[in-house]
Amino acid sequence: MENNGTFMQTRGDDLTGSQSADSYEVRDPDVRLMLKVRNGDAGAFEELVLRYQNRLLAVLEHLVGKRDLAEDLAQEVFLRVYRARERYTPRAKFSTWLFTIANNVASNARRTLARRREVHVESSRSGSLSADPLAQMALAASGQMPNRQLDHSETRGVVRAAVANLNERQRMAVLLSKFEDMSYADIAEVMKLSPQAVKSLLSRARGSLRDALSPYIQDGQNPGKTNP
Template sequence: MSSELLEQQLEARDPDVRLMIQVRDDVQGAFEVLVERYQHRLVGILGHLVGRKEEAEDLTQEVFLRIYRARKGYRPRAKFSTWLFTIANNLALNHLRGKGRNPSTTPGGDGSSSQERALAREGTPSAQMRQVELSEVVRDALDILGEDQKMAVLLNKFEDMSYSEIADVMGRSEAAIKSLLARARNHLREQLEPYLKTGQRGA
């Protein structure tokens, strides 16, 4: 398939590719729409990866800055989200290497998602407590994974990406991603099973 035909197909299928082409062509307001569409999703995933919300927000700004700087050379080769999360993954890994691979957390900077907070506000007080605690248990379980496993799980569960899309983001083969996710799910199951059986942390 020619690159021109691929671009046409991607533009027809992916509204975010069309939006990025508008950014490339300096259509007024297009970049702001793009930021609004992906900002919270990026902060959520990067928050899980780097451990601090403030750092996740800084990295998210850097992702958008790189996209804006690269806009004139943009030629779609895959879904827009694949390109965006490839940039985010590379930035996060470089950031963690620079820190010596030690994600840290601070109060209010745990990378918890707006969906988790919204769920925690619903229902009875005991249901709220259980939801907040379950969110913490899931985050703790994710933290035992290596960066590659964690990124693969986050893209698969939060972004609903296929194995092939995750492989593109992470520069791996599809078979490697399947293996990575299988190991990650086993680790997560081992960590979460005691809590799901008893409802108690560390049981």
């Protein structure tokens, strides 16, 4: 109860259930744009695609691990948005609604991939990292040469691997929080979780990232900051 109570004071609180469709329409220009799509405004849909294409691709690419597939899935998301236009009612920010669809589409894709045993995305792994590529990279890059500076592309590869190492739900929560700057309440809505569960999820994700990336954080120096 204490935690719930704490959480309900968060910045996402004002965006939960109590808001009316009108308030989203007033505050979120993309909701207004989507309402135009619903009312048959031709350019509005393309405008939405243009606004969200890169953001959506970034999330999907990290979720499914393949660029081509991510682009296909992004198109699928936009197709679903268009098909849903007639029954669209603004009950959340547009981005929340869009990423909810993206989450569903990505989940379906991952399930299909898993069934076909084409495991593009590693599933969640806890415990030892020694068997995975990330751990091997960690050893090669820093364990044996503790003082070397990582170059930019190497850091990027390591971080990408660390993100891929998170489980699916953690990864989605991290992407929405970090790159979409979503509140816990919004992430909860996208992922159909409680805000408290999002809080735990992100906390564990931060812990996993710290564990995975600690070999690269040498003496408090963040390679990301030395080479922005």
